[in-house]
Amino acid sequence: MKEAKIEVQDFHLFYGSHQALTRINLKIPEREVTALIGPSGCGKSTFLRSINRMNDLIPGVRTEGGIQIDGDEVYESSRDVVELRKKVGMVFQQPNPFPMSIYDNVTYGPKIHGIKNKKRLDEIVERTLRQANLWEEVKDRLQQSAMGLSGGQQQRLVLARVLAVEPEIILMDEPASALDPISTERLEELIRQLKEEYTIVIVTHNMQQAARVSNRTAFFLNGEMIEYDGTEKIFTNPGDPRTEDYISGRFG
Numbered sequence: 034m035k036e037a038k039i040e041v042q043d044f045h046l047f048y049g050s051h052q053a054l055t056r057i058n059l060k061i062p063e064r065e066v067t068a069l070i071g072p073s074g075c076g077k078s079t080f081l082r083s084i085n086r087m088n089d090l091i092p093g094v095r096t097e098g099g100i101q102i103d104g105d106e107v108y109e110s111s112r113d114v115v116e117l118r119k120k121v122g123m124v125f126q127q128p129n130p131f132p133m134s135i136y137d138n139v140t141y142g143p144k145i146h147g148i149k150n151k152k153r154l155d156e157i158v159e160r161t162l163r164q165a166n167l168w169e170e171v172k173d174r175l176q177q178s179a180m181g182l183s184g185g186q187q188q189r190l191v192l193a194r195v196l197a198v199e200p201e202i203i204l205m206d207e208p209a210s211a212l213d214p215i216s217t218e219r220l221e222e223l224i225r226q227l228k229e230e231y232t233i234v235i236v237t238h239n240m241q242q243a244a245r246v247s248n249r250t251a252f253f254l255n256g257e258m259i260e261y262d263g264t265e266k267i268f269t270n271p272g273d274p275r276t277e278d279y280i281s282g283r284f285g
């Protein structure tokens with residue numbers, strides 16, 4: 034296995050008295066796609082949000098254990114969470130462009146991080162929209178509202194917005210679940226391209242999607258990680274009968 038970009042050690046998470054994650058241990062390699070699968074409520078999204086401390090925003094959340102990115106502890110009290118979320122970008126289930134122009138959506142993050150030069154911003158807009166395979170569709174309407182784009186275009190714009198702050202890791206929480214089949218296919222193709230440069234962790238309910246886009250798959254059940262291995266192994270010859278039951282559709 035390549036060097037771990039993200040290393041999770043004995044990680045537990047509680048929502049008040051409810052334990053949502055129990056003793057999670059895994060190493061996520063860089064520049065690969067890791068899929069998180071498992072039945073509804075098993076803790077996939079909670080785990081994904083733990084990586085960039087998005088759960089911090091929920092009152093009553095408590096964690097134990099640790100998550101390291103490039104060897105640095107994410108849960109260190111001195112950790113700069115704004116920097117962490119710049120390094121670890123996130124795409125959600127529903128495309129959530131800001132109600133502003135396409136151009137302003139992409140430049141929003143870079144401006145917050147101090148980039149003001151118009152030429153630099155123009156370059157960022159073109160580069161990231163090209164990376165997100167959206168440039169050709171929107172280059173003549175950059176000043177128009179992002180809300181006028183289709184769902185699939187909005188999701189690619191959100192990705193461009195994430196890419197604009199130069200992350201190293203991209204977390205995706207069921208990014209295709211609100212998209213039609215053609216937009217889903219385009220997004221999956223994009224994920225395959227992006228893994229050349231970025232470490233991607235994706236939650237998906239769609240098992241075929243996990244098989245198509247990911248290198249590794251982790252199967253979660255009731256807040257525990259049951260099995261984690263190469264995607265092909267998980268889908269053809271899983272080591273745990275519970276994984277087999279899930280992927281063969283016996284529950285969930």
Ligand SMILES: Nc1ncnc2c1ncn2[C@@H]1O[C@H](COP(=O)(O)OP(=O)(O)OP(=O)(O)O)[C@@H](O)[C@H]1O
Pocket residue numbers: 048051053071072073074075076077078079080091
């Ligand atoms: N904000 C919250 N406050 C309290 N409990 C929560 C919160 N978010 C999630 N939970 C609980 O934590 C557990 C794990 O939820 P989570 O959303 O992580 O699961 P999931 O596997 O992503 O599910 P789904 O596939 O349905 O999105 C569930 O029991 C859920 O009810």
